[in-house]
Amino acid sequence: MSNTAIASPPEVLTLGEFHSFQAEDATFLYLVPSAAIFRMDAPSLAVLEALGTANRTPAEVVQRLADRFPAEEVANRIDELLGVRAIGLLGKPAPAPPDMLPPKGFPLTTMVLNVTSKCNLACTYCYEYGDDRIVEADSKPRYMDLETARESVDFMFEQGGSNRLVHLTFFGGETLLNFKLLKETAAYARRRAREVGKEVDFSLTTNATLLKPEIVDWLAENRVGVTVSIDGPREVQDGLRVFSNGMGSYDIILPKIKDLLARHRTRPIGARVTLTSKNLDVKQIFTHLTEEIGFWEVGFAPVTSSSCRDFSISDAGYDHMLGQFEELAWDFLEAACAEQHHGFSNVKDTLEEIHKGVSKAYPCGAGLGLMGVATDGDVALCHRFAGSDEHKIGSVSEGVDVDVQYDYLKKHHINSKTDCHTCWARPICAGGCYHEAHTRYGTTGTPNLHFCEWVRSWTDTCLRVYGAISERNPAFLARFDA
Amino acid sequence: MALKPINRKADRMVTYLEHQGAVPPAEQMAGPVDPAGANAGVDENAEDVVALGGRLPEIPEIPHIPLGCSLVFAPGWEVDEAGGTAGLCQPVERDLFDCHLACFWPAHVPDQLNHSPDWTGKCAAAQNDWRKLEMIFP
Numbered sequence: 001m002s003n004t005a006i007a008s009p010p011e012v013l014t015l016g017e018f019h020s021f022q023a024e025d026a027t028f029l030y031l032v033p034s035a036a037i038f039r040m041d042a043p044s045l046a047v048l049e050a051l052g053t054a055n056r057t058p059a060e061v062v063q064r065l066a067d068r069f070p071a072e073e074v075a076n077r078i079d080e081l082l083g084v085r086a087i088g089l090l091g092k093p094a095p096a097p098p099d100m101l102p103p104k105g106f107p108l109t110t111m112v113l114n115v116t117s118k119c120n121l122a123c124t125y126c127y128e129y130g131d132d133r134i135v136e137a138d139s140k141p142r143y144m145d146l147e148t149a150r151e152s153v154d155f156m157f158e159q160g161g162s163n164r165l166v167h168l169t170f171f172g173g174e175t176l177l178n179f180k181l182l183k184e185t186a187a188y189a190r191r192r193a194r195e196v197g198k199e200v201d202f203s204l205t206t207n208a209t210l211l212k213p214e215i216v217d218w219l220a221e222n223r224v225g226v227t228v229s230i231d232g233p234r235e236v237q238d239g240l241r242v243f244s245n246g247m248g249s250y251d252i253i254l255p256k257i258k259d260l261l262a263r264h265r266t267r268p269i270g271a272r273v274t275l276t277s278k279n280l281d282v283k284q285i286f287t288h289l290t291e292e293i294g295f296w297e298v299g300f301a302p303v304t305s306s307s308c309r310d311f312s313i314s315d316a317g318y319d320h321m322l323g324q325f326e327e328l329a330w331d332f333l334e335a336a337c338a339e340q341h342h343g344f345s346n347v348k349d350t351l352e353e354i355h356k357g358v359s360k361a362y363p364c365g366a367g368l369g370l371m372g373v374a375t376d377g378d379v380a381l382c383h384r385f386a387g388s389d390e391h392k393i394g395s396v397s398e399g400v401d402v403d404v405q406y407d408y409l410k411k412h413h414i415n416s417k418t419d420c421h422t423c424w425a426r427p428i429c430a431g432g433c434y435h436e437a438h439t440r441y442g443t444t445g446t447p448n449l450h451f452c453e454w455v456r457s458w459t460d461t462c463l464r465v466y467g468a469i470s471e472r473n474p475a476f477l478a479r480f481d482a
Numbered sequence: 483m484a485l486k487p488i489n490r491k492a493d494r495m496v497t498y499l500e501h502q503g504a505v506p507p508a509e510q511m512a513g514p515v516d517p518a519g520a521n522a523g524v525d526e527n528a529e530d531v532v533a534l535g536g537r538l539p540e541i542p543e544i545p546h547i548p549l550g551c552s553l554v555f556a557p558g559w560e561v562d563e564a565g566g567t568a569g570l571c572q573p574v575e576r577d578l579f580d581c582h583l584a585c586f587w588p589a590h591v592p593d594q595l596n597h598s599p600d601w602t603g604k605c606a607a608a609q610n611d612w613r614k615l616e617m618i619f620p
Contacts, residue, residue, distance in 0.1 A: 028488060036492035038485040080485050083499045084492075357491020446606040470488050481490070 010057045012090035013078065015048065019424040021460055023467030029086055030463055033097055035359040035427040037466070038084060043069045044077045048086070055090050099415050102361075102368060104402060107161035109369040112383035113152055115181050116173040117375055118142045121207050122244040125276055125303045125311050135387040141375045143178050148377040148396065149185040155379070155396040156189075157196050159371070170204040171372075171383050179215060186222060205229060205272065207241070209249055211256040213263075220264040227270050228257060228295070232285035239278050240311065254293070261294045268296035270345065275321060276303045276311035282324035290343045299345040300325070304436045318454050326461050333465045337473045350428070350462040351469075355480040359427035361414050366434055367393055367405060381408070381444070384435040391444070417447045425452075425459045592618040 017032040020040075027040045040048070046068060050061045058078050062071045081087045085094050117140060119126070144152075153168070160166040168189055170182050186202055193200040203225030219226055230253065231237045238248025261269055271289045279285065282300060289295045302321065305312040313321065328344045335342035342348075362368065364382070372383035377396040385391035393408065394400035410416070412434065420426045431437070431447035432455065438444045448455075469476050487496045592598040597618070604614040 034491060034495065035489075036495050037488040038492050039488055041484055041486075044485055077484060080483060084485065084495055355489050357489045357494075359491075441606050442604065443606055443610070445610075467488070477489075 010059070011092075012055045012057055013051055013061065013082075013087050014055045014090045015051050016081075016085045016088045016094065017424065018086050019460070019463070020048075021463045021467060023464045024471040026467065026471060028463070028467045030424070031084060031086060032424045033359050033427050034085065035354075035357040036084065037354070037357070037463075038086070039467075039470075041077075043073050044081060047074060047077050047081060051087060097415070099413070101406060101409050101413065104406070105161060106368055107163045108156060108159035108166065108371060109163060109365065110167040110169060110371075111152065111156040111159075112169045112171045112370070112372045112386070113149065113185070114144065114171050114173065114372065114374055114383060114386045115149070115175055115178040115185070116143045117387065118177055119172060119174040119207070120177065120209055120243065121174065121241055121249060123241045123274075125240055125274060125305060125309070140378075140387045142173075144181060144375040144377075146181060146184055148375070149181055150188050151377060151396045152373045153185060153189045153192055155373075155399070156200075157192055157198060159400065160198065163198075165199045165201060167201050167203065169383075170202070171386075172205075174210065175204045175206050176210040176215065179210070183218065186224075201225075203227070207249070208253040208256050208260070211253075211260055213259065216260050216263050219260075220266050223266045225267045225269075226260065226264065227272050228253075228260075229272050229274070230257070230289065231273055231279055232281075233288045236279040236281075236285065240274075240276060257293060270297040270299060270343075271295040273298060273300045274303050275300055275313065277313050277317050278311055280313070280317055280321050280324070282321060283327060286328060286344065295343065296341075297343040297345040297348075299349075304433070304439050306439060322454055322457055325458060329461050329465050333468055336469050336476045339473070339476070347462060347465060350459070351466050351477075352480045353428055354462060354466045355477055360430040362409075362412060363430040363432050363434070367408055367412075371400075381434060385438075411445050416445065419447050419449060423452065423456070425456045428459055429455045 019030045019032065021028055021030065027045055029038050029040060030036075031038070043065070046065050047061055050056060050064050056064070058075065061078060062074045065074050078087070082089075088094055117135075156166055156168060168186075170185075172178075175182065182204070189200045189202075202222060204219075205227045206229070208228045208230065218224075229241075231239075231241055234248070234250040237250040237253075241249050243249060271293075273279075273285055273289070275282070285300075286298050289298045302313050302318070303311060325346065329347045332342045332344050332347045364370065366372075366382040366385075370382055371393070372380045372386040373396060374380060374387035376387075378387065378389075378392050379394040379396060379400060380386045380388055380391045381393060393405045412431075414420060414426060414430050417431045420429075420431055423429070432451055433448065434444035436448050436451075437446045440446075440448065440450060466477075483496055483500070487493045592601045594601055601618060602615065605611040
């Protein structure tokens, strides 16, 4: 038997988890799950290339790159890449992210108050009334009463905990059908805010059919943020956003929106477009809403529906939509480099998250910092589930049932979504909208697998736009620090 | 540092690495401890300090996890060694999924390649949805 000591085997390097992308001839790494972005230099890239073909020891990497870079430089880059976890050691995986739930008593940031479940339009695709609805319309009161609204405001300030500012969003149905309550609730919230030493900020979403001068004046005086649901030019809008007799709504709302934009100058006013198989010309819609009508910002969201509806978007439709999103994203880049405003809010929101490096445990704040209140005061995960007994987490009079809430938080944590664990886009996506998942799969806990390719492609586009801005006009990104 | 940090998370990692001279801990690097939007208005450095200072969750004592199913003559597949179902190598509801591929005791499932590709379509999480698996008649 030999007495030779057994040397421990040399450590072997292997690639870590990241997504690389290029912009302006530079290569960047988006690290997963930290969501940090680094710009690579030539030796770092060479190290990654060397490890891309096989796992190697540091000495082997140095040796392999010896004719291109000095050994010291390569060793330094290996250390740095190890430090940021772009590469790792074989057999020694990076410590898993801590599986922690948010602390109990997590403060509420936004409360969405469904002041009515009634609507004066009959949009075919509506998630509240359409074929994929989860709440039957007659199961709850159609209008919220003042007592429930006041209780909701008290609930909001109490749940707001340490937050100095809380957001109250009025929602429907068609929100303005209950304008009287809305006015009284806002006044009450202002008074309560003064009493408890906090601030409250208001916003609402409307289909614009009921806007009139006195309402516009009130919105402007109270600095209420307004989002108008509108799908585009007349032929698009009148296809699906119709009154119950089938009449289109475009001609009714256009003068009202113009009046709103002309007189409500205290907050920027945005449009929210639902994309369906019947309106996928994103660029045309964007141009119409910004340049021809004058909205400050436009956000697009594909319709939430089962895949079988005639308005649901096909795979080819998603590809087309993504192509148009990309074109708008590159327009946004040019505007950003020229220090001009561009109202494509989808790209702006994603760039902000990329800039901050958010790495989400949950796709959204539903049930945590965001809650939806139904007309009878039941508290649900978010406004889309308001009124659904299955998704109720409490009520404004009795408070949040913490056990139900934490059960839900445990089930929806990114660590519970096995499908997401190998996806590089998970720091930003985290599985996507619960309501979309519920409509597609019958459960809120499933990641939206039908969106994966699209989300990765869109995230990659936004990363490339971000990288390009960081090269051409890095000062632009500082505005996201605010 | 030769790698150029571009976004704020990268800045924070570099600051950490330069101060510590060591590989950062999981709380800093791994990320998903912040719920979406929870960072709004929160001082990130203060939050890091809180994260580092906070206690890690206590790790519960892990039950013995056998590799694969139980031995041939042990009371194994239907009940665990204590006579219950808590200690099986898989929760019973997942047997259909986990025991029909390489398992010692293969479960018989419909042909999901040709005849019943959507058999599990309604069963996203077996432990919750196993009742939705439908019987298939070839």
